[in-house]
Amino acid sequence: MTKPFFTLLCGARVFAPRDMGIQNILIAGDKIAAVCPTATAPTNYPCQIVDLTDCILMPGFIDSHVHITGGGGEGGFATRTPEILLSQITTSGVTTVVGCLGTDGTTRSVINLLAKTRGLCAEGISAYMYTGAYELPTPTITGSVRSDIIIIDKIIGTGEIAMSDHRSAQPTCQEYKNLAAQARVGGMLSSKAGIVDMHIGDGKSGLSMLFEITANSEIPKSQFIPTHINRNQQLLIEGIKWAKQGGIMDITSGVSPESGSVQAVKPSQAAKRALENGVATTNITMSSDGNGSVPLFDATGNTIGVGVASQKSMLQEIRDMIKTEKIAPDTAIKFVTSNVAGILKLSQKGQVKESFDADFTVVDKDFQLKHVWARGQHMVDNGQAIVFGTFEQNSL
16 A cells, blocks of 8 residues: 555644644644644645544554563463554554563563564554563663663663562662663663563552652652552552652553452542643653453462453553543543653653644544554544454454
8 A cells, every 4th residue: 555645634623632623634744734724735646635534633542561572471371462553553542652561581582572673663652661670670772771772773771660568579779770770871861761561469568669769769659560450459549649749650451340350440530630630731641551461360379260451441541531431532642642752751652742743533523443654654434454464364
């Protein structure tokens, strides 16, 4: 499929994420050339025109926690989830992913993760990654987290590092602190985020070690993204406290009672509670944990079942935030767009703005997915993928 250089999107209500009302958007190549109610197609060049009347257009979703090479394995080799497909990502409204490893940093490698990251970029979306996995010392490519972040363009931080979980390496506060220092300096020297993406489990210690680390070192709370913060009531309370003190709380859209996590707080409700308790809108993000396994454990920690998390939960929870919880659309949309872009230092992402990347998620008034553009390419039309990954069954 040949991508037209110019595309004019007409008549959508634009949340940039602020509400801009009805706008036309001109795409030139992979960038936004104009956002204006009167923007028109160039007269001397071919231009595809798409009517988006009665639609809502948002920045493409940025999913900061995705197991792009697969996850799981806690139930044995047969429970390792497969690599994610391009169309699974785009039909979730996602145009940018950050890949990570999880429990298994042995049979899945950071080099494999880098190769998949580059592959997704070649197939048409934007992709980045974290170096490392659950354990400490954590696996890397160059031998250190700091060097990986500095030298390898796609690596923007480290993660997902396990804390308060029976699957972690049970490291000390000092070991976590040393890792965060490596990531911080690596980010500074390479103008990257240097984020530490933290998997927070169901353990009784919750966020206590993160509070201790940031209270007794020079590492700021902003260096960490504790995720799965809605996995139980107590952790959500701690996450709200953390965010009110300046940290980021990352809600996981794929962790909910409906998905089998019976102790979890529904993501849309977790967001509402955070806002009602005084958390600044800029300190809340949401990711999917997409394509990771959803292991179910008994009281002694034995695996009794496993599922696969879907990125489609992100749009579902944004819809529920707006429709059910009555969170303002321009606030809810920030959680998966501009907030994430700012924290991860993705300077051309997360806003509908001239010169930014032409990444858009378009829904109808009921927030059902209609269209997706990634880097100026039309990836999803009328809710169906029209661009496929190299080895997908329906590849064009």
